[in-house]
Amino acid sequence: MIHEDISDFAAALPPMQAIAGLDLGTKTIGVALSDRLLSVATPTETIKRKKFTLDAMALLKIVTSREIGGIILGLPRNMDGSEGPRAQSTRAFARNLSNLWDGPIGFWDERLSTVAAERALLEADTSRKKRAELIDHVAASFILQGALDRLRHLRTG
Numbered sequence: 001m002i003h004e005d006i007s008d009f010a011a012a013l014p015p016m017q018a019i020a021g022l023d024l025g026t027k028t029i030g031v032a033l034s035d036r037l038l039s040v041a042t043p044t045e046t047i048k049r050k051k052f053t054l055d056a057m058a059l060l061k062i063v064t065s066r067e068i069g070g071i072i073l074g075l076p077r078n079m080d081g082s083e084g085p086r087a088q089s090t091r092a093f094a095r096n097l098s099n100l101w102d103g104p105i106g107f108w109d110e111r112l113s114t115v116a117a118e119r120a121l122l123e124a125d126t127s128r129k130k131r132a133e134l135i136d137h138v139a140a141s142f143i144l145q146g147a148l149d150r151l152r153h154l155r156t157g
Contacts, residue, residue, distance in 0.1 A: 002094050002105045009070060009106030010151050013038075017069025020062065021144025023110065023136050024073060024090050029055060030136030032144045033066060038151055041144035043137040052093070056100055063101065070103055074110030074143035108147040110139070 003009035013019070016036050023030035029047040034040065047058045063071070073094055076086040094105050118135060120142075 001102075002098050004107065006106060006108070006147065006150050007154060009072075009104050010154050012070070012104035014069040014103075017067055019070045019072060019144065019148070020059075020066075020068045021072045021108070021140045021147065022059075022074065023140040023143055024093055025049070025136055028136045029059070030138070030140035031059070031062060032137055032141035033062075033068070034144060034148055038148050041141040041148055043141040046136045052096055056097055059097070060101060063103070068103070071097070071101075071105045072108050072144055072147045073105065074140065075107040076110050079111065106147070108143050108150075110143050 001012060003012060018036050019034045019038060021032040021034070021041055023032075027049055029049060031044045031047060032041045033044045034042070044062075047055060049055050062068070073090055075083075075090055078084055090107070094107070098105055120138065
């Protein structure tokens with residue numbers, strides 16, 4: 001089920017299961033995973049996009065093997081908060097994925113997540129070639145960490 005509000009997403013999460021964070025690009029999907037306590041996001045891998053069915057199969061393999069309880073998709077809003085074609089594409093991906101997987105799916109505003117990931121990789125003195133390989137799943141970890149921090153705040157609220 002797709003949840004627009006992070007509070008609804010939190011309520012639908014099964015206890016003691018990790019969450020996956022996704023950064024959907026046109027060519028790749030960055031994947032990050034949380035721990036079971038929902039405290040830390042770890043960049044995991046980047047899936048090269050082919051077509052939805054193959055992309056979904058690769059994601060569901062990760063979700064199943066890692067016992068993922070929920071998925072957060074980075075929602076690429078415009079800087080003014082409006083939604084353009086990329087956000088609509090992300091919402092369509094979520095709808096299609098929800099037909100294949102019963103767990104909760106939520107969105108997290110991903111504005112500037114790629115910028116933050118790029119900055120972190122630059123600070124780590126990562127080569128340009130290596131940055132290109134890592135940027136998507138590092139951006140996914142920034143998206144997921146933002147959602148995890150919000151979920152923690154809701155729990156201690």
